[in-house]
Amino acid sequence: MRPSNTVEVLYHDHHHWLTGWLRRKLGCPQSAADLAQDTFIRVLTARETPTLIEPRAFLTTIAKRVLFNHYRRQDLERAYLDALAQMPEFAAPSEEERAIILQTLMELDQLLDGLPVLVKRAFLLAQLDGLTYGQIAAELGISIATVKRHLNKAAMRCYFAL
């Protein structure tokens, strides 16, 4: 059986069940349907579809990841909108820019995922605020050597996902 057929069968047999599972987690039918869709898209774009002995366990594994990202995006978007509301109107980005900025931030957040907070902050201070190592060290209360180590780590992640 070809992989596409496997996904088709998977979708046909378990889509309804998965949507129900997600609805119980989310309490929102609309989001549950969207995330079920996202889950199957992930299955489709996965490099290899394993031979499925336990299709529902496989699907929930992926759905949990989708669910986590969903919450993460919600948190990020909320913090983004809060910060946006505090900016003076004349300096705030335009409507079109806002969507691009939010998208970029979400990608950046995923790339830097798992790095310590200070590593992320050092990276933003260097890349967006244009600070020198000395200024970052003073801002974060760490040594210049640590700043360098943090920036190196963040750069490897951000540029090369390493």
Add this chain to the structure above:
Amino acid sequence: MNPTANFSTQVAEQAVQWLMQMQQGPLNPRQQANWQHWLDAHSEHQRAWEHIQRVNQRLRGMPSPLAHAALNAPQSSSRRQALKLLLILGAGSAATWGLRQQHLIPPLTADYRSPLGQRRKVQLADGSQLQLNTASAVDVQFDGPQRLIRLLEGEILLRANTPLQIITSQGIVTTQAAQVNVRQFNDHTQVAVLDGQVQMSPKSYNGLPLTLEKSHLANLTRKGWDMPRPTDANTGAWADGMLVASHMRLADFLEELSRYRRGQLQCDPQVANLLISGSYPLDDSERILDLLQISLPVKVRRFTRYWVSVEARV
């Protein structure tokens, strides 16, 4: 498209090392040569470097308070719950960057360069004195009788002892013994003569050059120049570390000031046309901002130390 998968760890490490070295300050000529050598050594090096530039291009212009807030977003309880679920299962994979911007930043190579917020004095081989204002770069070529200074970016003040030529994006400035201030803007060059006289020739123009006399300044474009007018107290004042304003619009004043400091300095259109006068020491821009609140009906808001807006006081 997943560009990150195309680079070996070794090449990625090298590219990041070069990036960090450049962020620390201008490369000296030997480092420049080494960097160029590395870049030319392999097409993968070039691709890795271009990839970094593209990502940076995307990050550039992002309002930093938004990024700081969003990436430090507190976790909601539902996300903590989801994270627990996920940790049991092992880590997720990182997303990849979509590449939209094609514009690349030219490499930072120059004979002399001054970092942002700093000024630099250079003694040239013929005894002429060259000063570089904040974030400026020049190439100097002295081959026998040919004496060229190429202004790559920023602003210079030249005390020339011998005939010299200054090349900018828009044209050529020729001096005998003279003191001249040349500033490269995006689309034009501003030339101000403090002593002696200079000739200016636009790049795409074959007629006679304009002779600019002492205490006059003019703007040069590729096709011509505007009407010369007298210099003011601010002309070349940066060389003494001062910003001299005489009925300057606040928006223009803040734009000038922001050349010397890191981060973003925003001006509320409501106060953009307020006029400001006085002499301000460039080395302490924070203090200048504080003083603004005393002399004008404005309020300075610091979202972060490096993202500041000047607004109407209500």
